[in-house]
Amino acid sequence: MTARLLEGTALARRIREETRVEAARLASGGRPPRLRVILLGEDPASMSYVASKTRAAREAGCDAETVRLPSGTPPGRLLDEIAEANRDEAVDGLLVQLPLEPGHDVRRVFDALVPWKDVDGLHPENVGLLHQGRPRYIPCTPAGVIALLEEHGIPIAGAAAVILGRSEIVGKPLAALLTARDATVTVCHSKTRDLAGVSRTADILVAAVGRPGLVTRDFVRKGAAVVDVGLTRLTSLEEAPAHLRGSPGLSRAIAEKGRALVGDVDFDSVSQTAAWITPVPGGVGPLTVAMLLKNTVLAARLRRERSA
Numbered sequence: 001m002t003a004r005l006l007e008g009t010a011l012a013r014r015i016r017e018e019t020r021v022e023a024a025r026l027a028s029g030g031r032p033p034r035l036r037v038i039l040l041g042e043d044p045a046s047m048s049y050v051a052s053k054t055r056a057a058r059e060a061g062c063d064a065e066t067v068r069l070p071s072g073t074p075p076g077r078l079l080d081e082i083a084e085a086n087r088d089e090a091v092d093g094l095l096v097q098l099p100l101e102p103g104h105d106v107r108r109v110f111d112a113l114v115p116w117k118d119v120d121g122l123h124p125e126n127v128g129l130l131h132q133g134r135p136r137y138i139p140c141t142p143a144g145v146i147a148l149l150e151e152h153g154i155p156i157a158g159a160a161a162v163i164l165g166r167s168e169i170v171g172k173p174l175a176a177l178l179t180a181r182d183a184t185v186t187v188c189h190s191k192t193r194d195l196a197g198v199s200r201t202a203d204i205l206v207a208a209v210g211r212p213g214l215v216t217r218d219f220v221r222k223g224a225a226v227v228d229v230g231l232t233r234l235t236s237l238e239e240a241p242a243h244l245r246g247s248p249g250l251s252r253a254i255a256e257k258g259r260a261l262v263g264d265v266d267f268d269s270v271s272q273t274a275a276w277i278t279p280v281p282g283g284v285g286p287l288t289v290a291m292l293l294k295n296t297v298l299a300a301r302l303r304r305e306r307s308a
């Protein structure tokens with residue numbers, strides 16, 4: 001391996017400690033910040049993510065609760081639950097865990113959130129503020145990517161940045177954040193021609209498509225910084241793409257734990273070409289949770305300032 005690791009754990013720990021101090025300050029003046037997460041269905045990955053978010057919120061001195069809706073819950077019931085959280089004066093931050101089950105219109109869900117409680121920054125008002133360069137809440141994963149790059153001194157201004165994936169929660173807001181920092185940004189998607197060729201133009205390459213091992217050595221220019229946002233849970237080698245099945249780390253994890261978390265980047269091959277690379281896990285993931293806590297505390301502070 002020649003690439004240096006873009007590790008997020010230590011930075012996330014520092015942000016969480018800063019958040020804990022601010023949460024304690026707010027609690028001393030009344031009550032702790034409160035986060036409510038709405039979880040629809042029983043997807044194991046979503047359940048695990050929500051558990052880690054609520055646990056981290058409590059460790060940071062916030063109140064945190066999860067509203068669990070069973071699989072098959074109709075869209076109207078989900079929207080009613082959002083409306084109830086909007087009305088609840090004890091709730092500072094509200095997050096609906098994504099992805100949603102089929103049959104739910106994700107944009108209707110975004111529209112239903114009160115902008116001041118929308119700690120994932122997905123309501124149209126918050127999206128507009130972000131693209132105008134005056135964000136209220138920065139979406140958590142893109143905020144984590146920017147923090148990771150800045151923490152490790154990766155130059156952004158003037159850099160060619162390529163983002164694989166144009167989702168509402170990662171690709172699009174990250175493009176806005178990078179553009180605001182004077183990067184030249186290309187956003188790729190399923191219709192992009194010569195994906196590997198476009199990727200090789202990047203000084204900063206961000207993979208956020210949810211396809212294990214999509215980014216191989218052929219995608220990466222020598223010396224690039226590669227950020228892997230993807231996260232897929234595998235329980236057998238047969239579930240992995242053929243070119244990943246020879247990975248000693250993957251084989252060992254499945255043999256020892258019965259499962260493995262893999263990203264969109266073929267770590268073993270890309271680390272021989274890139275100058276910087278995120279591990280999975282331990283890269284962007286811890287920062288996503290830390291930024292959620294930061295946004296929750298910010299939401300609590302802004303609501304107190306508005307009512308003062």
